[in-house]
Amino acid sequence: MKTVYTIKEVRENIKEWKKQGLTIGLVPTMGYLHEGHKSLIERAAKENDRVVVSDFVNPIQFGPKEDLAVYPKDLKRDEAVCVAGGTSLLFNPEPSEMYFKDAETYVNVDKITEVLCGARRPGHFRGVCTVVSKLFNIVKPDRAYFGEKDAQQLAVIKRMVRDLNFDIEIVGCPIVREADGLAKSSRNTYLTDEERSAAVVLSLSLKKARVALENGERNADKLIEIIKCEIEKEPLSKIDYVEIVDSENLKKVSVINKSVLIAIAVYVGKTRLIDNFTWR
Secondary structure (H helix, E strand, O other): OEEEOOHHHHHHHHHHHHHOOOOEEEEEEOOOOOHHHHHHHHHHHHHOOEEEEEEOOOHHHOOOOOOHHHOOOOHHHHHHHHHHHOOOEEEOOOHHHHOOOOOOOOOOOOOOOOOHHHHHOOOHHHHHHHHHHHHHHHHOOOEEEEEOOOHHHHHHHHHHHHHOOOOOEEEEEOOOEOOOOOEOOHHHHHOOHHHHHHOOHHHHHHHHHHHHHHOOOOEHHHHHHHHHHHHOOOOOEEEEEEEEEEOOOOOEOOEOOOOEEEEEEEEEOOEEEEEEEEEO
């Protein structure tokens, strides 16, 4: 594996691989890689001849009161995960490499970015779509891999790719969890030991909703109440949202008679965590 820091270096490698007729998989990340990221890399390595991992904390997707300044970074750790997963090229640019100081062009997806996390983080998905579009243009992958934990992000990227005619297959990959059910996330490192124990309430609440669905409950409000009641049992938790939406367009549903996304965002202490599952 090779680590590079400039767009020029990435393009030189891509040009050579394309000459050889090799397929390329891209795994966009913000670094501080864990088993969830590794699972994406491994999937990409199975389905492509070469794998590019971007390791870039994207400043334009953070709000003014969010955690950009303290977002965890550890390039050596990331390189080890990438090597273990089968990465060919790790791209670790500085913000000045990715953005011109006088840039005036951004990519925005409407409507499905205005609900769930997008409703609470104005401008977040504009930042996500802009950086992912830039990575698509730089790497020119055949496939790009995203985790299903960030379900809204996955839906937004799929819509952007469709609407802008990117010739790229978007591959969603299952959530990777800790032994107790907590979805793996770089932000889990912010949790104290007590908060870490409390955070399992996210997955427990979703399990209760899944059981209710399996037993025939189809009223969205009743399922939301089941989830909220479970979360509210944990004194260190504070609900940001609990919503049930159409899997494709993310519009709220009242009766479940098609594929839906059941998504939650919960503060545990000061750390905002998300989790979800799709019911088909």
